[in-house]
Amino acid sequence: MAVPKDCPAPDVVRSAYAQLAVTDLAASRWFWVDMLGFHVQCETKDALHLRGTDELTHHSLVLRQNDVAALDHISYRVRTPEDVERAARYFDALGCPVRRVPAGKGTNGVGDAVRVVDPLGFPVEFFYEIERAERLIQRYDLHRGAQIARLDHFNICTPDIPAAYEHYRGLGFGCSETIEGDEHELYAAWMFRKQTVHDVAFTGGAGPQLHHVGVATHESHQVLRTADIFGALHAEHHIERGPGRHGVSNAFYVYLRDPDGHRVEIYTSDYYTGDPDHETYRWNVHDDRRRDFWGNAVIESWYKEASPVLDLDGVPQPISATILDESAVKVGADGLG
Numbered sequence: 001m002a003v004p005k006d007c008p009a010p011d012v013v014r015s016a017y018a019q020l021a022v023t024d025l026a027a028s029r030w031f032w033v034d035m036l037g038f039h040v041q042c043e044t045k046d047a048l049h050l051r052g053t054d055e056l057t058h059h060s061l062v063l064r065q066n067d068v069a070a071l072d073h074i075s076y077r078v079r080t081p082e083d084v085e086r087a088a089r090y091f092d093a094l095g096c097p098v099r100r101v102p103a104g105k106g107t108n109g110v111g112d113a114v115r116v117v118d119p120l121g122f123p124v125e126f127f128y129e130i131e132r133a134e135r136l137i138q139r140y141d142l143h144r145g146a147q148i149a150r151l152d153h154f155n156i157c158t159p160d161i162p163a164a165y166e167h168y169r170g171l172g173f174g175c176s177e178t179i180e181g182d183e184h185e186l187y188a189a190w191m192f193r194k195q196t197v198h199d200v201a202f203t204g205g206a207g208p209q210l211h212h213v214g215v216a217t218h219e220s221h222q223v224l225r226t227a228d229i230f231g232a233l234h235a236e237h238h239i240e241r242g243p244g245r246h247g248v249s250n251a252f253y254v255y256l257r258d259p260d261g262h263r264v265e266i267y268t269s270d271y272y273t274g275d276p277d278h279e280t281y282r283w284n285v286h287d288d289r290r291r292d293f294w295g296n297a298v299i300e301s302w303y304k305e306a307s308p309v310l311d312l313d314g315v316p317q318p319i320s321a322t323i324l325d326e327s328a329v330k331v332g333a334d335g336l337g
């Protein structure tokens, strides 16, 4: 889909929050608050607004009680109030559904926002204004569980990775890393606005679906501690993959599934990408270090399972099969990093 002429893209600052629909708020609270250590900033009858210790804004994760588990929307913060209206005009010019959500009518704590269904079929919000919150980084007395510092990124399953790459390039995102075939066909890409490896990544798979939300800790021992706590409570079935070291991003990681099956990655130790001539690092799809630097195989559920996404009226979006299937690629030692 072409970038509209004379219709500048909004200036996106960073991935800001995800809003997940969950079917049992008490069970979700156990997972995200008691086990992962998210702080409850605001609690209503049917929603929890959560944030990490590094976050000075109202929330980075919202859990909303619903009959169906799904992604309500991912949300990006933009640089100025004018960029909110710029987002509305940009997606309207792309022919996408666009809805203006005034302050007080949408998610608690967020000012005027625009919600769209983007060309990839994802519900995406753009906002500038959000309530500020107390600094917790040195409130060590409040740090619990995985000691989550902040939201880091969204990972989305989309059947057509080149289309996703082009769409996010149009929004001004840089590309830190890719996974490519021998003919440079694109299997996956990591794209950023803030100066880290990514704000959003694309995993090939049936989509549109949410693959995972990535949340950052400060230190790798917190990733190990998270796995130890789930093991100690005989809740090890929530651990899906890892802990391990990614080739892509260099991050130390573990993937968990929440009580509804929503996937979260606990993530730390990626790198700076802010120089203007930062070059994309390209992994060959046959290099079995790309997804785990130590060569541990990726389990099937990680490639095949993901969360459905809702449209602007709360209806699950239909999904299409992937074009390129990375899970079917034979790994071996012939690939180069």
Ligand SMILES: [Fe+2]
Residues within 6 Å of the ligand: 153, 155, 201, 212, 213, 214, 265, 267
């Ligand atoms: Fe991730």
